Amino acid sequence: MGDSHSIVSQIGDLAQSGEKMIERLRRKAFLPDSRKGLNVRFGIAEAAQLLGCSTNRIRMAEDDGRLPAAPAGENGRRIGYNVDELLHMREVLDALPHRGPDDVPSMIAVQNFKGGVGKSTVTTHLAHYFAVQGYRVLVVDCDSQATTTTLFGFNPHFNISREETLYPYLSIDPTQADLLYAVKNTPWPNVDLIPSNLELFDVEYELAAAGADGSSILAARFRKLKQGLMDLARNYDVVILDPPPALGTISLAVMQAANALLVPMAATTPDFCSTVQFLNMMDQVIAQLVEAGIEIDYNFVRLICSKFDANDPSHTMLRAIMEQTFGAALLPVPILESAEISHAALRMMTVYELEKPIGTPRTHKRCKANLDEAMGQIEQLVRAGWGRVEPSSEEEVLHAPA
CATH class of the missing domain: 3.40.50.300 (P-loop containing nucleotide triphosphate hydrolases)
Structure with missing residues:
Protein backbone atom coordinates (compact mmCIF):
# COMPACT_ATOMS: atom_id res chain seq x y z
CA MET A 1 0.00 0.00 0.00
CA GLY A 2 2.86 2.35 0.97
CA ASP A 3 4.37 1.72 -2.44
CA SER A 4 1.34 2.80 -4.44
CA HIS A 5 1.11 5.95 -2.31
CA SER A 6 4.69 6.90 -3.07
CA ILE A 7 4.00 6.39 -6.78
CA VAL A 8 0.97 8.68 -6.57
CA SER A 9 3.04 11.29 -4.73
CA GLN A 10 5.37 11.34 -7.75
CA ILE A 11 2.64 13.22 -9.62
CA GLY A 12 3.22 16.28 -7.44
CA ASP A 13 7.00 16.03 -8.00
CA LEU A 14 6.51 15.74 -11.75
CA ALA A 15 4.20 18.76 -11.73
CA GLN A 16 6.73 20.76 -9.73
CA SER A 17 9.70 19.98 -11.96
CA GLY A 18 7.45 20.65 -14.97
CA GLU A 19 6.59 24.10 -13.58
CA LYS A 20 10.30 24.85 -13.10
CA MET A 21 11.02 23.89 -16.68
CA ILE A 22 8.14 26.08 -17.96
CA GLU A 23 9.72 29.00 -16.05
CA ARG A 24 13.10 28.29 -17.69
CA LEU A 25 11.48 28.13 -21.12
CA ARG A 26 9.60 31.31 -20.36
CA ARG A 27 12.75 33.17 -19.35
CA LYS A 28 14.39 32.09 -22.61
CA ALA A 29 11.34 32.90 -24.73
CA PHE A 30 10.20 36.11 -23.09
CA LEU A 31 11.55 39.38 -21.81
CA PRO A 32 12.73 39.42 -18.16
CA ASP A 33 9.33 40.57 -16.88
CA SER A 34 7.86 37.43 -18.49
CA ARG A 35 5.70 39.53 -20.81
CA LYS A 36 6.29 39.12 -24.50
CA GLY A 37 7.21 42.05 -26.67
CA LEU A 38 5.76 42.35 -30.16
CA ASN A 39 8.50 43.04 -32.70
CA VAL A 40 6.82 42.02 -35.95
CA ARG A 41 7.05 44.59 -38.79
CA PHE A 42 5.33 45.07 -42.14
CA GLY A 43 7.00 46.43 -45.29
CA ILE A 44 5.22 49.18 -47.24
CA ALA A 45 3.90 46.73 -49.90
CA GLU A 46 2.43 44.45 -47.22
CA ALA A 47 0.99 47.45 -45.34
CA ALA A 48 -0.66 48.72 -48.52
CA GLN A 49 -2.12 45.28 -49.23
CA LEU A 50 -3.52 45.05 -45.67
CA LEU A 51 -5.06 48.53 -45.94
CA GLY A 52 -6.42 47.87 -49.44
CA CYS A 53 -4.67 50.92 -50.89
CA SER A 54 -1.61 51.69 -53.03
CA THR A 55 1.90 52.18 -51.63
CA ASN A 56 1.72 55.58 -53.33
CA ARG A 57 -1.17 56.62 -51.09
CA ILE A 58 0.88 55.78 -47.98
CA ARG A 59 3.93 57.65 -49.32
CA MET A 60 1.81 60.71 -50.15
CA ALA A 61 0.33 60.75 -46.63
CA GLU A 62 3.88 60.55 -45.23
CA ASP A 63 5.02 63.37 -47.52
CA ASP A 64 2.16 65.73 -46.66
CA GLY A 65 2.50 65.08 -42.91
CA ARG A 66 -0.77 63.18 -42.30
CA LEU A 67 1.38 60.18 -41.39
CA PRO A 68 4.77 60.31 -39.64
CA ALA A 69 7.81 59.64 -41.82
CA ALA A 70 8.46 55.97 -42.49
CA PRO A 71 10.48 54.42 -39.64
CA ALA A 72 14.12 53.94 -40.62
CA GLY A 73 16.92 51.82 -39.13
CA GLU A 74 20.41 52.96 -38.23
CA ASN A 75 21.55 52.69 -41.84
CA GLY A 76 18.70 54.96 -42.95
CA ARG A 77 16.80 52.16 -44.71
CA ARG A 78 13.11 51.61 -44.06
CA ILE A 79 12.56 48.96 -41.37
CA GLY A 80 8.83 48.48 -41.90
CA TYR A 81 5.89 49.46 -39.71
CA ASN A 82 5.00 47.89 -36.36
CA VAL A 83 1.41 47.00 -35.40
CA ASP A 84 0.85 50.33 -33.60
CA GLU A 85 1.99 52.27 -36.67
CA LEU A 86 -0.16 50.09 -38.90
CA LEU A 87 -3.24 50.83 -36.75
CA HIS A 88 -2.50 54.57 -36.83
CA MET A 89 -2.15 54.34 -40.60
CA ARG A 90 -5.58 52.65 -40.83
CA GLU A 91 -7.08 55.47 -38.78
CA VAL A 92 -5.58 58.27 -40.88
CA LEU A 93 -6.39 56.59 -44.21
CA ASP A 94 -9.88 55.53 -43.05
CA ALA A 95 -9.15 51.82 -43.42
CA LEU A 96 -10.40 50.50 -40.07
CA PRO A 97 -12.67 47.48 -40.58
CA HIS A 98 -14.64 48.11 -37.36
CA ARG A 99 -18.27 47.04 -37.22
CA GLY A 100 -20.95 49.70 -37.37
CA PRO A 101 -22.66 50.92 -34.16
CA ASP A 102 -25.69 48.71 -34.85
CA ASP A 103 -23.69 45.61 -35.76
CA VAL A 104 -23.60 42.94 -33.05
CA PRO A 105 -20.03 41.95 -32.07
Whole structure:
Protein backbone atom coordinates (compact mmCIF):
# COMPACT_ATOMS: atom_id res chain seq x y z
CA MET A 1 0.00 0.00 0.00
CA GLY A 2 2.86 2.35 0.97
CA ASP A 3 4.37 1.72 -2.44
CA SER A 4 1.34 2.80 -4.44
CA HIS A 5 1.11 5.95 -2.31
CA SER A 6 4.69 6.90 -3.07
CA ILE A 7 4.00 6.39 -6.78
CA VAL A 8 0.97 8.68 -6.57
CA SER A 9 3.04 11.29 -4.73
CA GLN A 10 5.37 11.34 -7.75
CA ILE A 11 2.64 13.22 -9.62
CA GLY A 12 3.22 16.28 -7.44
CA ASP A 13 7.00 16.03 -8.00
CA LEU A 14 6.51 15.74 -11.75
CA ALA A 15 4.20 18.76 -11.73
CA GLN A 16 6.73 20.76 -9.73
CA SER A 17 9.70 19.98 -11.96
CA GLY A 18 7.45 20.65 -14.97
CA GLU A 19 6.59 24.10 -13.58
CA LYS A 20 10.30 24.85 -13.10
CA MET A 21 11.02 23.89 -16.68
CA ILE A 22 8.14 26.08 -17.96
CA GLU A 23 9.72 29.00 -16.05
CA ARG A 24 13.10 28.29 -17.69
CA LEU A 25 11.48 28.13 -21.12
CA ARG A 26 9.60 31.31 -20.36
CA ARG A 27 12.75 33.17 -19.35
CA LYS A 28 14.39 32.09 -22.61
CA ALA A 29 11.34 32.90 -24.73
CA PHE A 30 10.20 36.11 -23.09
CA LEU A 31 11.55 39.38 -21.81
CA PRO A 32 12.73 39.42 -18.16
CA ASP A 33 9.33 40.57 -16.88
CA SER A 34 7.86 37.43 -18.49
CA ARG A 35 5.70 39.53 -20.81
CA LYS A 36 6.29 39.12 -24.50
CA GLY A 37 7.21 42.05 -26.67
CA LEU A 38 5.76 42.35 -30.16
CA ASN A 39 8.50 43.04 -32.70
CA VAL A 40 6.82 42.02 -35.95
CA ARG A 41 7.05 44.59 -38.79
CA PHE A 42 5.33 45.07 -42.14
CA GLY A 43 7.00 46.43 -45.29
CA ILE A 44 5.22 49.18 -47.24
CA ALA A 45 3.90 46.73 -49.90
CA GLU A 46 2.43 44.45 -47.22
CA ALA A 47 0.99 47.45 -45.34
CA ALA A 48 -0.66 48.72 -48.52
CA GLN A 49 -2.12 45.28 -49.23
CA LEU A 50 -3.52 45.05 -45.67
CA LEU A 51 -5.06 48.53 -45.94
CA GLY A 52 -6.42 47.87 -49.44
CA CYS A 53 -4.67 50.92 -50.89
CA SER A 54 -1.61 51.69 -53.03
CA THR A 55 1.90 52.18 -51.63
CA ASN A 56 1.72 55.58 -53.33
CA ARG A 57 -1.17 56.62 -51.09
CA ILE A 58 0.88 55.78 -47.98
CA ARG A 59 3.93 57.65 -49.32
CA MET A 60 1.81 60.71 -50.15
CA ALA A 61 0.33 60.75 -46.63
CA GLU A 62 3.88 60.55 -45.23
CA ASP A 63 5.02 63.37 -47.52
CA ASP A 64 2.16 65.73 -46.66
CA GLY A 65 2.50 65.08 -42.91
CA ARG A 66 -0.77 63.18 -42.30
CA LEU A 67 1.38 60.18 -41.39
CA PRO A 68 4.77 60.31 -39.64
CA ALA A 69 7.81 59.64 -41.82
CA ALA A 70 8.46 55.97 -42.49
CA PRO A 71 10.48 54.42 -39.64
CA ALA A 72 14.12 53.94 -40.62
CA GLY A 73 16.92 51.82 -39.13
CA GLU A 74 20.41 52.96 -38.23
CA ASN A 75 21.55 52.69 -41.84
CA GLY A 76 18.70 54.96 -42.95
CA ARG A 77 16.80 52.16 -44.71
CA ARG A 78 13.11 51.61 -44.06
CA ILE A 79 12.56 48.96 -41.37
CA GLY A 80 8.83 48.48 -41.90
CA TYR A 81 5.89 49.46 -39.71
CA ASN A 82 5.00 47.89 -36.36
CA VAL A 83 1.41 47.00 -35.40
CA ASP A 84 0.85 50.33 -33.60
CA GLU A 85 1.99 52.27 -36.67
CA LEU A 86 -0.16 50.09 -38.90
CA LEU A 87 -3.24 50.83 -36.75
CA HIS A 88 -2.50 54.57 -36.83
CA MET A 89 -2.15 54.34 -40.60
CA ARG A 90 -5.58 52.65 -40.83
CA GLU A 91 -7.08 55.47 -38.78
CA VAL A 92 -5.58 58.27 -40.88
CA LEU A 93 -6.39 56.59 -44.21
CA ASP A 94 -9.88 55.53 -43.05
CA ALA A 95 -9.15 51.82 -43.42
CA LEU A 96 -10.40 50.50 -40.07
CA PRO A 97 -12.67 47.48 -40.58
CA HIS A 98 -14.64 48.11 -37.36
CA ARG A 99 -18.27 47.04 -37.22
CA GLY A 100 -20.95 49.70 -37.37
CA PRO A 101 -22.66 50.92 -34.16
CA ASP A 102 -25.69 48.71 -34.85
CA ASP A 103 -23.69 45.61 -35.76
CA VAL A 104 -23.60 42.94 -33.05
CA PRO A 105 -20.03 41.95 -32.07
CA SER A 106 -19.13 38.51 -33.38
CA MET A 107 -18.71 36.10 -30.46
CA ILE A 108 -17.05 32.95 -31.77
CA ALA A 109 -16.69 29.84 -29.61
CA VAL A 110 -13.85 27.58 -30.81
CA GLN A 111 -14.94 24.20 -29.51
CA ASN A 112 -14.40 20.47 -29.86
CA PHE A 113 -14.39 17.94 -27.02
CA LYS A 114 -11.53 16.02 -28.62
CA GLY A 115 -8.12 17.12 -27.35
CA GLY A 116 -5.18 17.69 -29.68
CA VAL A 117 -7.17 19.27 -32.53
CA GLY A 118 -5.33 22.58 -32.17
CA LYS A 119 -8.14 24.45 -30.39
CA SER A 120 -5.84 26.96 -28.66
CA THR A 121 -3.60 27.26 -31.73
CA VAL A 122 -6.64 28.11 -33.86
CA THR A 123 -7.90 30.56 -31.18
CA THR A 124 -4.62 32.49 -30.93
CA HIS A 125 -3.90 32.55 -34.67
CA LEU A 126 -7.46 33.72 -35.33
CA ALA A 127 -7.06 36.51 -32.74
CA HIS A 128 -3.76 37.67 -34.23
CA TYR A 129 -5.10 37.44 -37.79
CA PHE A 130 -8.02 39.73 -36.85
CA ALA A 131 -5.54 42.03 -35.07
CA VAL A 132 -3.36 42.40 -38.18
CA GLN A 133 -6.52 43.20 -40.18
CA GLY A 134 -7.25 46.06 -37.75
CA TYR A 135 -10.18 44.66 -35.72
CA ARG A 136 -10.58 45.15 -31.96
CA VAL A 137 -10.38 41.68 -30.44
CA LEU A 138 -11.14 40.18 -27.03
CA VAL A 139 -10.01 36.62 -26.27
CA VAL A 140 -11.70 34.88 -23.33
CA ASP A 141 -9.87 31.83 -21.99
CA CYS A 142 -12.53 29.74 -20.26
CA ASP A 143 -10.43 26.55 -20.12
CA SER A 144 -8.72 25.83 -16.81
CA GLN A 145 -5.84 24.20 -18.75
CA ALA A 146 -5.08 27.79 -19.84
CA THR A 147 -3.13 27.00 -23.02
CA THR A 148 -4.39 30.17 -24.69
CA THR A 149 -3.36 32.25 -21.66
CA THR A 150 0.13 30.73 -21.90
CA LEU A 151 0.37 31.46 -25.63
CA PHE A 152 -0.40 35.10 -24.84
CA GLY A 153 2.67 35.26 -22.59
CA PHE A 154 1.19 34.79 -19.12
CA ASN A 155 2.13 31.97 -16.80
CA PRO A 156 -1.23 30.74 -15.47
CA HIS A 157 0.51 29.26 -12.41
CA PHE A 158 2.64 32.24 -11.36
CA ASN A 159 1.24 35.36 -13.07
CA ILE A 160 -2.51 34.72 -12.84
CA SER A 161 -4.50 34.37 -9.62
CA ARG A 162 -8.01 32.94 -9.38
CA GLU A 163 -9.29 36.50 -8.82
CA GLU A 164 -8.07 37.51 -12.30
CA THR A 165 -10.03 34.79 -14.14
CA LEU A 166 -13.79 34.43 -14.74
CA TYR A 167 -14.07 32.87 -11.27
CA PRO A 168 -15.07 35.96 -9.17
CA TYR A 169 -17.84 36.69 -11.67
CA LEU A 170 -19.20 33.15 -12.16
CA SER A 171 -18.76 31.64 -8.70
CA ILE A 172 -21.70 30.90 -6.41
CA ASP A 173 -20.67 33.84 -4.18
CA PRO A 174 -19.55 36.34 -6.82
CA THR A 175 -17.30 39.22 -5.78
CA GLN A 176 -17.49 41.00 -9.15
CA ALA A 177 -20.57 42.47 -10.82
CA ASP A 178 -19.10 42.84 -14.31
CA LEU A 179 -16.13 41.47 -16.25
CA LEU A 180 -14.05 44.63 -16.62
CA TYR A 181 -11.77 43.55 -13.74
CA ALA A 182 -10.52 40.54 -15.72
CA VAL A 183 -9.50 42.22 -18.98
CA LYS A 184 -5.73 42.30 -19.53
CA ASN A 185 -3.70 44.04 -22.19
CA THR A 186 -1.56 41.81 -24.39
CA PRO A 187 1.50 42.70 -26.46
CA TRP A 188 -0.97 43.40 -29.32
CA PRO A 189 -2.41 46.93 -28.97
CA ASN A 190 -5.82 45.84 -30.32
CA VAL A 191 -6.13 42.44 -28.59
CA ASP A 192 -7.21 42.03 -24.95
CA LEU A 193 -7.39 38.81 -22.95
CA ILE A 194 -9.40 37.46 -20.05
CA PRO A 195 -6.96 34.85 -18.74
CA SER A 196 -7.56 31.52 -17.05
CA ASN A 197 -5.80 29.21 -14.64
CA LEU A 198 -6.36 25.85 -13.00
CA GLU A 199 -8.50 27.31 -10.21
CA LEU A 200 -11.21 28.31 -12.67
CA PHE A 201 -12.19 24.64 -12.46
CA ASP A 202 -13.60 25.39 -8.98
CA VAL A 203 -16.57 27.00 -10.74
CA GLU A 204 -17.46 23.58 -12.20
CA TYR A 205 -17.58 22.01 -8.71
CA GLU A 206 -19.56 24.85 -7.19
CA LEU A 207 -22.14 24.99 -9.95
CA ALA A 208 -22.46 21.20 -10.15
CA ALA A 209 -23.16 21.12 -6.41
CA ALA A 210 -25.63 24.00 -6.67
CA GLY A 211 -27.27 22.52 -9.75
CA ALA A 212 -28.23 19.43 -7.74
CA ASP A 213 -30.94 21.53 -6.01
CA GLY A 214 -32.47 22.48 -9.36
CA SER A 215 -31.29 24.02 -12.57
CA SER A 216 -32.41 27.60 -11.92
CA ILE A 217 -28.96 28.54 -10.54
CA LEU A 218 -27.33 27.15 -13.68
CA ALA A 219 -29.71 29.00 -15.96
CA ALA A 220 -28.96 32.23 -14.08
CA ARG A 221 -25.20 31.63 -14.44
CA PHE A 222 -25.57 30.98 -18.17
CA ARG A 223 -27.43 34.23 -18.67
CA LYS A 224 -24.92 36.04 -16.47
CA LEU A 225 -21.92 35.01 -18.58
CA LYS A 226 -23.72 36.00 -21.78
CA GLN A 227 -24.77 39.35 -20.31
CA GLY A 228 -21.30 40.09 -18.97
CA LEU A 229 -19.67 39.28 -22.30
CA MET A 230 -22.24 41.31 -24.27
CA ASP A 231 -21.57 44.34 -22.02
CA LEU A 232 -17.81 44.01 -22.57
CA ALA A 233 -18.18 43.33 -26.28
CA ARG A 234 -19.39 46.88 -26.91
CA ASN A 235 -15.71 47.88 -27.12
CA TYR A 236 -14.75 45.10 -29.54
CA ASP A 237 -15.53 43.82 -33.01
CA VAL A 238 -14.73 40.17 -32.40
CA VAL A 239 -14.77 38.12 -29.19
CA ILE A 240 -13.13 34.69 -29.36
CA LEU A 241 -14.11 32.21 -26.66
CA ASP A 242 -11.96 29.19 -25.78
CA PRO A 243 -14.14 26.82 -23.70
CA PRO A 244 -12.96 23.69 -21.84
CA PRO A 245 -12.85 20.58 -24.08
CA ALA A 246 -15.56 18.82 -22.06
CA LEU A 247 -19.29 19.04 -21.54
CA GLY A 248 -19.23 20.88 -18.21
CA THR A 249 -21.08 23.90 -16.88
CA ILE A 250 -18.57 26.48 -18.13
CA SER A 251 -18.52 24.91 -21.57
CA LEU A 252 -22.32 25.06 -21.80
CA ALA A 253 -22.39 28.66 -20.57
CA VAL A 254 -19.84 29.59 -23.26
CA MET A 255 -21.77 27.79 -25.99
CA GLN A 256 -24.83 29.78 -24.96
CA ALA A 257 -22.98 33.11 -24.80
CA ALA A 258 -21.53 32.67 -28.29
CA ASN A 259 -23.29 33.72 -31.49
CA ALA A 260 -21.05 31.63 -33.78
CA LEU A 261 -19.39 28.24 -33.52
CA LEU A 262 -16.09 27.12 -35.06
CA VAL A 263 -15.19 23.44 -34.69
CA PRO A 264 -11.54 22.57 -35.44
CA MET A 265 -10.87 18.93 -36.30
CA ALA A 266 -7.79 17.03 -37.40
CA ALA A 267 -7.83 14.76 -40.45
CA THR A 268 -7.77 11.39 -38.67
CA THR A 269 -10.51 8.80 -38.32
CA PRO A 270 -10.64 9.01 -34.48
CA ASP A 271 -10.92 12.81 -34.73
CA PHE A 272 -13.69 12.52 -37.30
CA CYS A 273 -15.61 10.03 -35.13
CA SER A 274 -15.23 12.07 -31.95
CA THR A 275 -16.26 15.28 -33.75
CA VAL A 276 -19.45 13.54 -34.89
CA GLN A 277 -20.02 12.51 -31.25
CA PHE A 278 -19.42 16.13 -30.19
CA LEU A 279 -22.01 17.39 -32.72
CA ASN A 280 -24.47 14.77 -31.48
CA MET A 281 -23.97 15.79 -27.87
CA MET A 282 -24.25 19.48 -28.74
CA ASP A 283 -27.49 18.82 -30.56
CA GLN A 284 -29.01 17.03 -27.55
CA VAL A 285 -27.75 19.59 -25.05
CA ILE A 286 -29.01 22.55 -27.09
CA ALA A 287 -32.44 20.92 -27.26
CA GLN A 288 -32.43 20.56 -23.43
CA LEU A 289 -31.27 24.16 -22.93
CA VAL A 290 -33.97 25.49 -25.24
CA GLU A 291 -36.51 23.43 -23.30
CA ALA A 292 -35.23 25.07 -20.08
CA GLY A 293 -35.87 28.48 -21.65
CA ILE A 294 -32.23 29.24 -22.48
CA GLU A 295 -31.90 30.55 -26.02
CA ILE A 296 -29.07 29.52 -28.31
CA ASP A 297 -28.69 31.14 -31.70
CA TYR A 298 -25.70 31.11 -34.03
CA ASN A 299 -24.96 33.29 -37.06
CA PHE A 300 -22.79 30.51 -38.40
CA VAL A 301 -21.56 27.02 -37.52
CA ARG A 302 -18.47 25.86 -39.39
CA LEU A 303 -15.93 23.07 -39.14
CA ILE A 304 -12.32 23.71 -40.07
CA CYS A 305 -9.80 20.99 -40.77
CA SER A 306 -6.63 21.73 -38.79
CA LYS A 307 -3.17 20.14 -39.01
CA PHE A 308 -3.83 19.03 -42.58
CA ASP A 309 -0.93 17.38 -44.45
CA ALA A 310 -1.64 17.45 -48.19
CA ASN A 311 1.13 14.88 -48.80
CA ASP A 312 -0.45 12.28 -46.54
CA PRO A 313 -2.93 10.13 -48.53
CA SER A 314 -4.91 9.29 -45.36
CA HIS A 315 -5.42 13.02 -44.72
CA THR A 316 -6.62 13.54 -48.30
CA MET A 317 -9.03 10.63 -47.99
CA LEU A 318 -10.44 11.88 -44.70
CA ARG A 319 -10.78 15.39 -46.07
CA ALA A 320 -12.93 13.94 -48.88
CA ILE A 321 -15.04 12.12 -46.27
CA MET A 322 -15.45 15.39 -44.31
CA GLU A 323 -16.51 17.25 -47.46
CA GLN A 324 -19.03 14.56 -48.30
CA THR A 325 -20.40 14.52 -44.74
CA PHE A 326 -20.45 18.20 -43.79
CA GLY A 327 -20.82 19.87 -47.20
CA ALA A 328 -20.80 23.67 -47.06
CA ALA A 329 -20.41 23.65 -43.24
CA LEU A 330 -16.78 22.55 -43.75
CA LEU A 331 -14.60 25.55 -44.60
CA PRO A 332 -12.95 24.91 -47.98
CA VAL A 333 -9.42 25.96 -46.92
CA PRO A 334 -7.87 23.75 -44.22
CA ILE A 335 -5.08 24.88 -41.87
CA LEU A 336 -2.01 23.10 -43.18
CA GLU A 337 0.34 21.23 -40.84
CA SER A 338 3.47 23.38 -40.81
CA ALA A 339 6.80 23.25 -39.02
CA GLU A 340 6.53 27.03 -38.75
CA ILE A 341 3.44 26.75 -36.48
CA SER A 342 5.20 24.17 -34.25
CA HIS A 343 8.43 26.21 -34.14
CA ALA A 344 6.46 29.33 -33.16
CA ALA A 345 4.52 27.39 -30.49
CA LEU A 346 7.83 26.24 -28.99
CA ARG A 347 8.58 29.93 -28.42
CA MET A 348 5.01 30.44 -27.14
CA MET A 349 4.15 32.55 -30.19
CA THR A 350 1.94 32.45 -33.24
CA VAL A 351 3.23 32.73 -36.79
CA TYR A 352 1.86 36.31 -36.85
CA GLU A 353 4.30 37.27 -34.08
CA LEU A 354 7.47 36.05 -35.76
CA GLU A 355 9.87 38.81 -36.81
CA LYS A 356 11.56 36.51 -39.27
CA PRO A 357 11.07 32.95 -40.52
CA ILE A 358 12.25 30.20 -38.18
CA GLY A 359 12.52 27.61 -40.93
CA THR A 360 13.14 28.47 -44.58
CA PRO A 361 11.63 31.73 -45.90
CA ARG A 362 9.62 29.63 -48.37
CA THR A 363 8.06 27.49 -45.61
CA HIS A 364 7.23 30.62 -43.62
CA LYS A 365 5.67 32.39 -46.59
CA ARG A 366 3.58 29.36 -47.53
CA CYS A 367 2.42 28.87 -43.93
CA LYS A 368 1.44 32.54 -43.50
CA ALA A 369 -0.37 32.63 -46.85
CA ASN A 370 -2.33 29.53 -45.82
CA LEU A 371 -3.20 30.97 -42.39
CA ASP A 372 -4.33 34.25 -43.98
CA GLU A 373 -6.57 32.35 -46.37
CA ALA A 374 -7.94 29.95 -43.72
CA MET A 375 -8.62 32.72 -41.18
CA GLY A 376 -9.88 35.04 -43.92
CA GLN A 377 -12.78 32.60 -44.50
CA ILE A 378 -13.90 33.26 -40.92
CA GLU A 379 -13.48 37.03 -41.34
CA GLN A 380 -15.80 36.86 -44.38
CA LEU A 381 -18.46 35.07 -42.28
CA VAL A 382 -18.17 37.71 -39.56
CA ARG A 383 -18.51 40.55 -42.08
CA ALA A 384 -21.43 38.82 -43.78
CA GLY A 385 -23.14 38.77 -40.33
CA TRP A 386 -22.82 42.56 -40.34
CA GLY A 387 -24.31 42.72 -43.81
CA ARG A 388 -20.99 43.61 -45.44
CA VAL A 389 -20.28 41.93 -48.72
CA GLU A 390 -16.68 42.35 -49.75
CA PRO A 391 -16.16 44.44 -52.88
CA SER A 392 -14.87 42.39 -55.78
CA SER A 393 -11.28 42.97 -56.81
CA GLU A 394 -10.71 44.82 -60.10
CA GLU A 395 -9.53 41.51 -61.56
CA GLU A 396 -12.84 39.79 -60.82
CA VAL A 397 -14.87 42.67 -62.21
CA LEU A 398 -12.86 42.71 -65.45
CA HIS A 399 -13.12 38.97 -66.01
CA ALA A 400 -16.69 38.46 -64.81
CA PRO A 401 -19.07 36.94 -67.36
CA ALA A 402 -21.30 39.62 -68.89
